[in-house]
Amino acid sequence: MGAYNRGVGRQDLGWSRQYLFVAAVFALLFVVAFGLFAQLTISQLSRSYLEDVLLTGRAQAEELAKQFRGEGPLYQVVEKKKEALQRLSLSLARKEVIESVEVYDERGRLVWRTTTRSEGVPGGFPEPGSEFVPLPQGEHVMESQTSYQIRVPVEELATVVVSIPKSALEQRIALLRRQLVVRTALAGGATLTMMVLAFVFIGHLIKRNAELEARRLRDRELAALGVLAANLAHEIRNPLNALSIHLDLVAEETSADPSAAEAVALAKKEVSRLRKLVTDFLQYARPSPPQKEPVEVEAFLRDVAALLGPECERAGASLTVGASAGTLLVDRGQMTQVLLNLGLNALQALHEAAVKQITLRAFRDGSHWVLAVEDSGKGIPPEELPRVKEAFYSNRKGGTGLGLAIADRIVVAHGGQLILQNRPQGGLSAQVRLPAAAEGVYTLPGGKA
Template sequence: MRQPSPPLKRQYLLAVGVFALLLVASFALFADLLVDQFSRSYLEDVLLSGRAQAEELARQLGGNAPLYRVVETRKEALSRISATLARQDVIQTAQVFDERGRLVWSTTTRTEGLVGGFPDANAELVVGAPEGVVETGTTYEIRVPLQDVGTVVVAVSKAALAPRIALLRRRLLLHTAVAGGLALAVLAAAVAFIWHLVQRNAALEARKRMDEELAALGSLAANLAHEIRNPLNALSLNLELLEEELHEHRAEGGTVGLARREVGRLSRLVNDFLVYARPSPVHRERCEAFEVLREVAALLGPSCEKADVALTIDAQPVVLEADRGQIAQVLVNLALNALQAMEQSQARRLELRAYARGQRAVLEVVDSGPGIPSEQLGRVREAFFSLRKGGTGLGLAIADRIAQAHGGSLELENRPEGGLVARLVLPVATRSEAA
């Protein structure tokens, strides 16, 4: 599997790095703006509420009566206002000044909060100071005029506001950091997924290229094999004739016979290769497994007899839907492998079996030979892989290809008691009526 090239990986990582950096920077900027905006609007809220308190105080003290008298008569209302102010611990004081700027009424901080009363101190207000909010060193003073008779001043403590704003700031920063972290996690997941897709795509492309190259090479080789086959056949025929002629003149034709056998082997190799490289189409038909096995046994009979192999058939009734010729060819190939493998064996038994396994028909060629070394089991069906002297290594490759073309598979399994089971698993016929 070809991996994406290193420059592509580097570019991809660079792009991801830049993107992550931009994301972090934009979150930091966003957090800064957000914190600033929220702190400002919190302060505005507090000041607005302070203004409302000051206006309420001014309303309570309104009228034409002298301010001292009013303060005296509205004591109760003023202490209610004091209590309300006491609950808002950001408000430091509320004060009432007369028209000459002398302090007439003021809340004072006690342990129980703010309480109102006549001040001892002679705090004075600069007459003519602007209305609205005035920022001093430790407070924001909200000034509301009291018609022409004085001014109400509510002071919001900066020191009390600071920890609240700091808390608000911390919370906002925490939330933004969590949102940023989540966004980064999503980005990381997306990046990993995209990288996976890129890799898969690269692997698929590499595979496609390799398939195309192999297909081109295969077709070239098949054409070559096809061209070789005819002269080989002619050569074989001529060698046969030459051998016969030599027999007439001399008693031996050894060298020619050897040449003819070698040409025959070459011819078989070319034919096998052509079967492998140019598989014929599958012509499916319904066939009884037993019939196929019987046909195979008939073909193998003479070879088995010659090799002193006991051949048996054990077939349960099962109907296949397969290319009968191709399946018989595969079984013969598997059986020939078995016969070749049993040449050195003491007991030589070959069994052809058939049975159903769910929706599959199973055809087995079981022998009593040495089996296949387990480390080679995974490789024996590769084309041109052979452990046999003179073997071309195409028998199992062709069998595997034909099984797959039928929508089935070829399984190879060593038996615990010795020998190999070559198992062809094929689809059963779906229609129930007889063929």
């Protein structure tokens, strides 16, 4: 079994390393893919934002060009719509990326300008003597080292020029990039965290499933070994019975020889011990379900005391019985065996005790009945208490290690609990806690509780 566990442990370790490697590779690929996606998104955003700004500038230029179409000479139109142009200047001043809007006449002279990025100069008419600026014909976008110029002709009278500085665009795009990077990082981090948690959870489920599968295989092997051992024990018990009968015959023939009689008696004792071990093992390996019936507590405890009394007399121990009135719903035979096993263990613990006292008690504790077997021995060392109910564990020479294991299994089958604890005044208290019949007191046909 140890080699089996080591093999399972090595498999789990190898699987864990493979899983961690796959998870790390997947996380790396996810980060790389997410980074490429973010880079492409940022590049596309920059282009889209530039196109959007240029379209906005063109729309502003066309809106301004409408102010001059079909209204007569350019200078008269500018003078007549001075207030409207000033409102437009204020509106453009609130734009973050449009630097200026200029209007030139057909000869290339600057007629009107709004400078939106100059403090205290929202726009207006140019100073006298402004230079002539030659403009190409047609509507198009011109790019210089510092700005974009969107030019929209107004029939043959004028040209509207909207200037957008590259520095303002770069600052705006940089701000948008930073915001996008932060949001993308947050979204990617949240997604990666969720995926890591999902990987951890899936890994836990896979590991748990592997453990359950390994446990299932182990339990199946143990069950097969148990069946084999039970069959072997059954086959051994028959020869032991025959051997015991023949030893009885030999004892009769050698009764006149003390040394031979002593040897035969010793052999009979060992055969009896082996037969008890085989019987206990068969009972432990092939437990039968309890056949519950109503049992009157006081009478039941007196019957157990009657069976245990002769053993107490031979050991020189006194036996005290105390029980509350009531009814248990138990398998009488199995529960009798439990109390007998506990009582015999208590007797064996009194071997070196100065005062040899055993007490059988039964009392109600809330919704449970407690059947207690207490002795005045030395108790059980605290470090051994957690193990004494394990099968084949015994700290007594010649013990089978199955008495408490069988008792515990029977109590659990009844829906109860076997509690072993050392008493403050010395000795051990073995308590069988059982649920009361029908979560209350069982009523006998005669009306007695």
